[in-house]
Amino acid sequence: MQRVLIAGCGDVGTRLAARLLARGAAVWGLRRSARPLPPGALALRADLSDPATLRELPRGITHLVYAAAPAARDEAAYRRAFLDGPRHLLAALDTAALVRIVFVSSSAVYGEHGGGWVDEATPPDPPSFNGRVLLEAEAALAAQRWPATALRLAGLYGPGRTRLIEQIRAGRARAPRDPPFWSNRIHVDDAAAALDLLLKLPAPAPIYVGVDDTPLPLHELYAALAVHLGAPPPAEGPPPSGIGSKRLSNARLRAAGFAPRWPDARSGYAAVIDAAAASTASR
Template sequence: MLTTSPLSRYATVLVAGAGDVGQRVARQLAGRGHRVLALRRSEVAQGDDGVHWLRGDLTRPETLANLPAVDALVFAATPDRRDEAAYRAVFVDGLRHLLAALPSRPARTVFVSSSAVYGEHGEGWVDERTPTAPPGFNGRVLLEAERLLGEGDVVVRLAGLYGPGRTQLFERLREGKAVVPRGKGVYANRIHVDDAAAALVHVLTLDAPERVYVGVDDTPLPIDALYDHLAGLLGAPLPGDGPSPAGVGSKRLSNARLRASGFRCRWPDAREGYAALLV
């Protein structure tokens, strides 16, 4: 099992793109004793969470002037629109702008990517060694951004996120709007947002991390099995038969490498994680 590095190695960490995941990462790092700077487009009032909030737009390099040197970077940005131009502006150009604006290159960057970089694999298992073949623009742009990283940097390809504030699926099930490709071996791969943040903190502080990790829980489920289970919890009708989600592709993601590094999910099965949101 790999060990974690002392806090002093990455004493100052910049979290770029402090949305839902980024804010959780920032607060976890601050709680572990790191000096944490968090950059986001909209202003955030300074609080007592130990995080120093900065305002800047990754797509506008002039707003990134005067950033301090940092030991490590967590790039957790998200575009404000789901189109190729917005993705490229944030993930490719935004990463370039940020690295150019920093006085020196961080000793380690953790880049938040997506399992969308993998293609269609049916019921087959997918891990970090699986060749990438993104079916959509999102995966193609993220792969391009991954190639901007240097030696010692780490990519975490997250599966679908759920958690507090991410309960749109519940509403779609209640309203009878959710559909699933029944009996076609299409898998739902999920990770609770708190586990996603914890995984990013974990790989940041490993002594000798691998280049890529898949960030997913322990239990990939057929999407119809997951949706039917949630419908039962909600007392909602079972979803009808319909197409797979666009731009994702069917696959079973493995977190074996992440687990081998010492990481454990608090919510290893999305059925339990989703149920906890209803309490």
């Protein structure tokens, strides 16, 4: 039986915990807050940046999923979350039974590719501090004695992640059209499914790109959401900064057995919008 510690058990980690429990794994979720976990998961409250809080950790952990989120969007917070945190945790954890580490990274490690295709063989070229720190963290974990796999997730969306939806509803969203800016997404449930898959593989590759099947020009995604919301078409505007236009390929993850429930973010966002509307109407 797998004994899995999810360090940084937030939205994706909680969804992963539910999947693991359903297939009979023992699950611990470590987080700073006291938010509830799925029934059957054991909660650990600690701060990964503070070694003094990493006490009474479970013994016999076989798989570690490191899915921490920084406390702020600055380089110091990123370094605490992704460089100090793993070091503190591995120093405090009983690792006698540990067979694999899965690190939740980001496609922010890639830079500008002019709308070209990007996969695991594409050399990283992070344009901002967040991608640089994550790339450094990937290398640090790969240098440990335990096998490590990094899942480089694209932009997450799903229930409760309403910022983009509200911007489009209010007519504030902007996107370039010529040339188009290519965007990449993955639903939070599919991100959890990808992590679950990597924990089940006997010998996963060191790196996977976690993304759906359908890279989209940003203006096409925004226009589709505007139609679904009954909102004005998005106006033209500058591309997002610090990301880079590229089309991420999930071919390696697909070949390993990944089959996203939401292969296209247009239908995935539509389901999120419809579910939120139904929830509001039922109150």
